[in-house]
Amino acid sequence: MFLNINSYAKLNLFLSIYGLTEDKTRHNISSLMTYVDICDKISITTKRYGDGVSINFGGIFAHKISQYTGNSVENNTIIKTLKLISDEYDLSIDLDIYLEKNIPVASGMGGGSSNAAAMIKFCDKFYGLEMTQDEKINIAREIGADVSFFLQNSSAVCSGIGDVVNPIYFDDAICKKSVLVIDLMEKVSTAKIYSSYDQLNLSQQDEEIMNKNNNLIALSLVNLSKLNKIADMEQLIRLNKMTNNLIQSDKILYKTKNAIAKIAENSSDGLIKFDITGAGSAAYLIYENPLFARRALTNAQTMFPGIFAKITTIMPDLHDSANLQKCGVYQNCA
Known part of the structure; x- marks a missing residue:
């Protein structure tokens, strides 16, 4: 049997x-x-019982994988996930896997976490495990903080370590906006970024200021969690004046933020919002329509040759059965 999964x-x-x-x-x-x-x-291709799991890589970012996981495939999130499920459910998982890596590695776009969540969903359905959501999240926590988000099918406010997921649905008008994603292709370390952030807070902020900031963040989280749907980008921006507060802790994140600020300055027509994403090297600019985004893309490639740059869209909320495949539920391609 041969199966394909899109891992967004x-x-x-x-x-x-x-x-x-x-x-x-x-x-x-x-x-x-x-x-x-x-x-x-x-x-995914099924193998004979007892043959185990093998994995190979392709795609435009395949060469980047070894920079972060080393030469051992055991460090890959797909392999880690399958081992956890095999141990937990006493399964012999015998699969040949080919990963076409199109999401920039260590970009903050969650490629590894998305891959892990896709495999949790696949195993649950393919092996008939009938896992509860809590059981899926318990496995997700073992892999990474973002994996829980990828287990559900819509935008969400995430809290805790990322494992408390409250779905929020975007109006269709938001999904029609154009998003320019860029990656400066710089090597970053998520662990180092968070460590630097901790040191920065300890050295530059006293406890009173930190508590005040934390209370403001918590209040914003509560306000967002009360919503079922965000109607437009203006509502989103009004609700949330914060950006990504990891920027100050890492020179690559700071460099990326400065780069998109320059792109935004030179391509301000139709621009709604720009920021870096996650604890990685990627950033995004949201535009009113594809025309403005294409102009920004041309400017970005001229200003920063060699970067990854792609125009895309926010995905529709995938809470109906017709769209489940887009969020990692497998498609039988036999």
């Missing part, structure tokens, strides 16, 4: 960090995440 990227329309978990091992976040129409493609 995300953007953080804002991301704020507010303190550590009680065990001091992870960060609490507040973020509004949404899908965009850029995806990895996962092709």
Whole structure:
């Protein structure tokens, strides 16, 4: 049997960090995440019982994978996910996997997390596991903070370590906006970014200021969580004046923010919002229509030769059965 899965990227329309978990091992976040129409493609072929799992890579970013996972495929999120499920449910998982890597690696767009969530959904359906949502999230937590978001089918306000997911549906008009995604192709370390952020807060902010900031973030999170639907970009921007507060902690993030600020300055017609996404090297600019976005794309490629730049859209909210395949539910291609 041969199956294909589309594993979609995300953007953080804002991301704020507010303190550590009680065990001091992870960060609490507040973020509004949404899908965009850029995806990895996962092709799966079943193998004979006992043959185990094999994985190969292709796509425009395949060469970047080893820079972050080393030469061992055991560090890949797909392999980690399948091992966790195999151990938890006493399964012999025997699959040949080909990952076409089209989402920039370590970009903050959640490629590895999306791949992991796609495999959780696949295994649940293919092996008839009938996993509860809590069981899926428990596996997701073991892989990474963003994986829980990718288990559901709409934009969402995420809190906790990213595992508390409150769906928010966007009006169709928002999905018609054009999004220019860029990546300066700089190597970044998520762990280093968060470590630098911790040191910066400890050295530059006293406890009173930190508590005040955390309260403001929590209030914004509550206000957003009360909504069922965001009608337009103006409403989104009014509700949330925050951007990504990791920028100050890493020179690559700061460089990326400056780059898109220059693009925004030279391509301001029709511009709605711009920011970096997640703890990675990618950023986005949201425009009213494709014409404005194409002009910005041309300017970006002229100003910063060699960058990854692509015009895309915010994905429709995938809460109806007709659209489930777009969010990682497999399609039988036999």
